[in-house]
Amino acid sequence: MEIVEKIRRLKRERNAVILAHNYQLPEVQDIGDFVGDSLGLSMEAAKTDARVIVFCGVYFMAETAKILSPEKTVLIPDPKAGCPMADMITAGELKTLKAAHPRAAVLCYVNTTAEVKAECDLCCTSANAVRMVREALADRDEIIFVPDKHLGDFVTEITGKEMILWQGFCPTHVRILPDHILEQKRLHPDAAVVSHPECSRAVRHLSDQVLSTEGMCRFVKHSDVREVIVATELGILHRMKKENPGKVFYPASEHAICPNMKKINLEKILWALEDMAHEVAVPRDISIRARACIDRMLMYSG
Numbered sequence: 001m002e003i004v005e006k007i008r009r010l011k012r013e014r015n016a017v018i019l020a021h022n023y024q025l026p027e028v029q030d031i032g033d034f035v036g037d038s039l040g041l042s043m044e045a046a047k048t049d050a051r052v053i054v055f056c057g058v059y060f061m062a063e064t065a066k067i068l069s070p071e072k073t074v075l076i077p078d079p080k081a082g083c084p085m086a087d088m089i090t091a092g093e094l095k096t097l098k099a100a101h102p103r104a105a106v107l108c109y110v111n112t113t114a115e116v117k118a119e120c121d122l123c124c125t126s127a128n129a130v131r132m133v134r135e136a137l138a139d140r141d142e143i144i145f146v147p148d149k150h151l152g153d154f155v156t157e158i159t160g161k162e163m164i165l166w167q168g169f170c171p172t173h174v175r176i177l178p179d180h181i182l183e184q185k186r187l188h189p190d191a192a193v194v195s196h197p198e199c200s201r202a203v204r205h206l207s208d209q210v211l212s213t214e215g216m217c218r219f220v221k222h223s224d225v226r227e228v229i230v231a232t233e234l235g236i237l238h239r240m241k242k243e244n245p246g247k248v249f250y251p252a253s254e255h256a257i258c259p260n261m262k263k264i265n266l267e268k269i270l271w272a273l274e275d276m277a278h279e280v281a282v283p284r285d286i287s288i289r290a291r292a293c294i295d296r297m298l299m300y301s302g
Helices: 002-014 026-031 038-047 059-068 091-100 127-136 149-159 178-187 201-205 213-222 234-241 266-275 286-300
Strands: 016-021 034-036 052-057 073-074 103-110 123-126 143-144 192-195 227-231 249-250
Touching: 002 016, 002 266, 016 026, 016 038, 026 266, 034 038, 038 052, 038 059, 038 073, 038 227, 052 059, 052 234, 052 249, 052 266, 059 178, 059 192, 073 103, 103 127, 123 127, 127 227, 143 149, 149 201, 149 266, 178 192, 178 201, 178 227, 192 213, 192 234, 227 234
Parallel strands: 016 034, 016 052, 052 073, 103 123, 103 143, 192 227, 227 249
Antiparallel strands: none
């Protein structure tokens, strides 16, 4: 409790807000002012009058917060908390792909670096990717989608629109196998299966619902199901149990742990606030172009 009190005191002194992603450690989620998905957290922070944002997530998320709140100081408690999928494509590689398909619109998942977003026409989340393709890009014959091939495949399945997919993936979600789902269904035949679109097509096809993390939380809260098999990173189970004490949740796989999401702890949050350490900076030209990519998405998200 002593470290929690120190964090709360420093938060007040620094006029800071703490953001915690759904996949963070339970104690990190519990101290967060907001808990949610990456873009939603950045948007919430932008609405506050806080001068400092402490982003408990992975690096691209903190970059997004800085892009949306350039006047605020953004800190990440562990700068080595990266996203392997975001790192699977560079701005240079995307430029080469764009040169090979000069007529293509470029849609990027929010799980990308600021430099990659700056090279894209439009951004999306796992919750609105289908809508972006159906509405914002309805008149485009060619679409490049980066970096997640599984989310891209999910969008293609729903919309029927073929896209040029970068072959990136989330190492955590691909650890969830169809056999894991089948075994959990055998053990818990009355449970609903919810999976993230970053899962493989085979896993998605065994699911009752394919949803973003926020979509999953809404579904389990408002549906009548009492038992849920959850096919995403294990960190979300803490929030689900906290918000739904009368329901039971089973991880699809105990191996679905993102080591980068677990790098941040209470001690690192305290150190970041004490020393104002690990400030996230995005070059102004990249920030402006990346912001335009995000803003185009927000036009369709109302």
